[in-house]
Amino acid sequence: MKKRFLLLLLVASPCLASTTRHVGVGQTYATLRDALFDANVSNTGDSIIVHPGTYRNDHGDITASNITIKGLDPRPVFDAELDSTHIENQTGIIVVTKTALNITIDNLEFTGAVSETQNGSGVRVVPEDSPGWVAIRNCYFHDNQMHIVASPDSLLVENCELGRTLPTYTDGFQHCIYVNENACRVFVFRYNYAHQSHNGHEVKSRAQNTFILYNRLADEDETATYNIDLPDCGTAYIIGNVIVQGVNSPNVSLIRYGAENGDAPGRDFYIINNTIVNRQGIGTFVDTDLSPVGITGVSRNNIFYGAGRLYSDPSVISSSNNYVDTNLDNAPGFLDLVGDDYHLTLASPVGNIVDAGVDPGTSVGGYALAPTMQYVYDVSGEARPTGGAIDIGAFEYPIATAISALLLSADADANGVRLQWYAPGDMIASTSVYRRTSGTDWVLLGHPQADAGHQITYEDRTVVPGLYEYRLAVRDVFGAESLVDTWVTVPGGEGVPRVTSLDAARPNPFGERLVLHYGLPVSSHVRLSVYDLAGRRVATVVDGVQPAGWHSAAWNGNDVAGRLVASGMYFARLEAAGGATQVRKIVVAR
Numbered sequence: 146m147k148k149r150f151l152l153l154l155l156v157a158s159p160c161l162a163s164t165t166r167h168v169g170v171g172q173t174y175a176t177l178r179d180a181l182f183d184a185n186v187s188n189t190g191d192s193i194i195v196h197p198g199t200y201r202n203d204h205g206d207i208t209a210s211n212i213t214i215k216g217l218d219p220r221p222v223f224d225a226e227l228d229s230t231h232i233e234n235q236t237g238i239i240v241v242t243k244t245a246l247n248i249t250i251d252n253l254e255f256t257g258a259v260s261e262t263q264n265g266s267g268v269r270v271v272p273e274d275s276p277g278w279v280a281i282r283n284c285y286f287h288d289n290q291m292h293i294v295a296s297p298d299s300l301l302v303e304n305c306e307l308g309r310t311l312p313t314y315t316d317g318f319q320h321c322i323y324v325n326e327n328a329c330r331v332f333v334f335r336y337n338y339a340h341q342s343h344n345g346h347e348v349k350s351r352a353q354n355t356f357i358l359y360n361r362l363a364d365e366d367e368t369a370t371y372n373i374d375l376p377d378c379g380t381a382y383i384i385g386n387v388i389v390q391g392v393n394s395p396n397v398s399l400i401r402y403g404a405e406n407g408d409a410p411g412r413d414f415y416i417i418n419n420t421i422v423n424r425q426g427i428g429t430f431v432d433t434d435l436s437p438v439g440i441t442g443v444s445r446n447n448i449f450y451g452a453g454r455l456y457s458d459p460s461v462i463s464s465s466n467n468y469v470d471t472n473l474d475n476a477p478g479f480l481d482l483v484g485d486d487y488h489l490t491l492a493s494p495v496g497n498i499v500d501a502g503v504d505p506g507t508s509v510g511g512y513a514l515a516p517t518m519q520y521v522y523d524v525s526g527e528a529r530p531t532g533g534a535i536d537i538g539a540f541e542y543p544i545a546t547a548i549s550a551l552l553l554s555a556d557a558d559a560n561g562v563r564l565q566w567y568a569p570g571d572m573i574a575s576t577s578v579y580r581r582t583s584g585t586d587w588v589l590l591g592h593p594q595a596d597a598g599h600q601i602t603y604e605d606r607t608v609v610p611g612l613y614e615y616r617l618a619v620r621d622v623f624g625a626e627s628l629v630d631t632w633v634t635v636p637g638g639e640g641v642p643r644v645t646s647l648d649a650a651r652p653n654p655f656g657e658r659l660v661l662h663y664g665l666p667v668s669s670h671v672r673l674s675v676y677d678l679a680g681r682r683v684a685t686v687v688d689g690v691q692p693a694g695w696h697s698a699a700w701n702g703n704d705v706a707g708r709l710v711a712s713g714m715y716f717a718r719l720e721a722a723g724g725a726t727q728v729r730k731i732v733v734a735r
């Protein structure tokens with residue numbers, strides 16, 4: 146008995162290992178359908194790698210659990226070719242059935258899904274009261290009748306674009322995503338760009354708990370009805386989104402809660418730190434008409450931009466610290482209204498939007514409502530920067546990624562000065578070059594443009610021999626500024642000064658580091674020292690033979706023993722050949 150049992154174990158164990166199956170031209174499987182068939186039969190939690198390419202009329206059901214389908218870049222395209230015979234059972238290109246738990250679909254494009262029932266979907270998760278989860282990430286859906294119809298126990302959709310949905314022959318309601326049963330306990334939708342739903346909603350959810358976090362939901366030119374529809378009530382978190390109602394929306398509400406019944410158990414919703422834009426000029430931002438009694442809403446730290454009623458029933462909503470601008474006059478100082486980019490800028494009012502938010506507190510269920518992330522165009526997210534108090538709206542100002550310019554080179558000869566900087570990024574709004582001397586204030590010289598390699602070059606031919614400081618100021622589109630300062634010595638005609646000279650110290654007073662510039666007409670032994678008011682030498686900065694020309698040397702404020710000297714007045718003294726001596730006053734201030 147023992148022996149036979151061991152043998153069985155040996156035979157059975159290799160089959161328990163999960164298999165990685167490759168789909169594509171020249172791979173083991175030509176179609177996803179065939180790979181799924183084998184993965185379903187082996188039922189060992191397989192991974193299916195889809196190689197780049199366009200897969201026409203290739204669709205399949207997932208019946209086994211723990212399956213991962215991942216596309217390699219560039220993202221593979223599944224095209225159902227707008228043919229209703231190309232979709233199994235009139236449902237979706239990928240169908241997750243009731244027996245398939247814990248499924249991941251990653252980095253695929255879905256298009257052309259149509260069916261006679263008008264619910265042809267990119268991904269369909271058959272609604273069933275079973276305990277599994279489904280994760281859909283990094284996918285691109287467009288030109289399907291529906292993009293995602295799904296009600297697993299838990300559903301995560303992140304970093305996806307859900308574009309235009311298709312008109313149907315009855316001109317039905319075609320949603321970007323529809324969580325169609327309240328058997329779904331948790332639905333998380335984050336870092337997505339859902340737009341142009343034809344007659345439908347960008348997000349429709351009957352889930353018990355819906356989390357719509359850090360997305361962009363925009364009607365654009367389509368006839369989308371609601372940006373967000375939560376017909377069964379439930380607990381809903383709408384945090385950090387850009388929500389835009391377009392001019393062609395036939396139903397002039399943006400967020401709709403409880404329109405049908407109260408089948409989902411929760412009765413509370415939270416609208417926090419969104420930027421909500423109404424291009425219609427009429428309508429209702431948050432519509433709770435027809436909702437059952439006992440609902441409560443919280444609305445905080447939102448920007449409501451455009452005319453319209455804020456709430457159909459203000460009595461059910463606790464509303465505070467929202468910014469309302471009905472005029473479409475860009476009083477909030479948005480970055481790019483045409484491009485639907487509602488980042489704040491230097492023009493955004495401090496105290497009304499910037500630093501004007503409040504801690505939104507927690508939900509009835511104890512969920513912290515303050516945004517921790519923010520949306521990144523088009524399908525990403527990032528940690529929300531912290532700058533003073535929280536700002537109102539979906540974005541914190543300024544963004545964390547201000548342009549940082551670097552000096553590449555500074556060359557000077559008798560003809561002038563040539564400076565080159567590097568300023569990475571595509572968000573440069575302006576560049577300015579300034580110049581000053583020790584005795585003059587900044588003078589604007591010009592606005593050189595960055596070249597394609599992000600390099601900025603400026604030549605100054607208006608200088609006479611001497612010492613100059615140049616400043617490059619790069620301002621980004623958010624109003625943040627990066628400064629690069631540099632000192633340049635312009636030599637005389639021979640490149641050699643006529644007399645021994647020690648320029649005024651800079652900066653002066655100084656705290657950490659002082660730069661002394663001096664010129665030698667001939668090669669000589671040089672001693673550059675620092676003395677206190679009592680005439681004691683406290684430091685020797687230079688002591689050696691140096692060639693003719695312009696030189697600079699730095700003093701870090703340490704005495705001969707390496708200790709920081711006390712604040713106060715000192716003298717720099719330059720001694721060179723022929724008894725030439727120059728003295729300059731220094732002030733140390735720490």
Ligand SMILES: [Ca+2]
Pocket residue numbers: 369370371372390394395396397398399
């Ligand atoms: Ca609407």
Ligand SMILES: [Ca+2]
Pocket residue numbers: 499500501531532533534535536541542
């Ligand atoms: Ca702030």
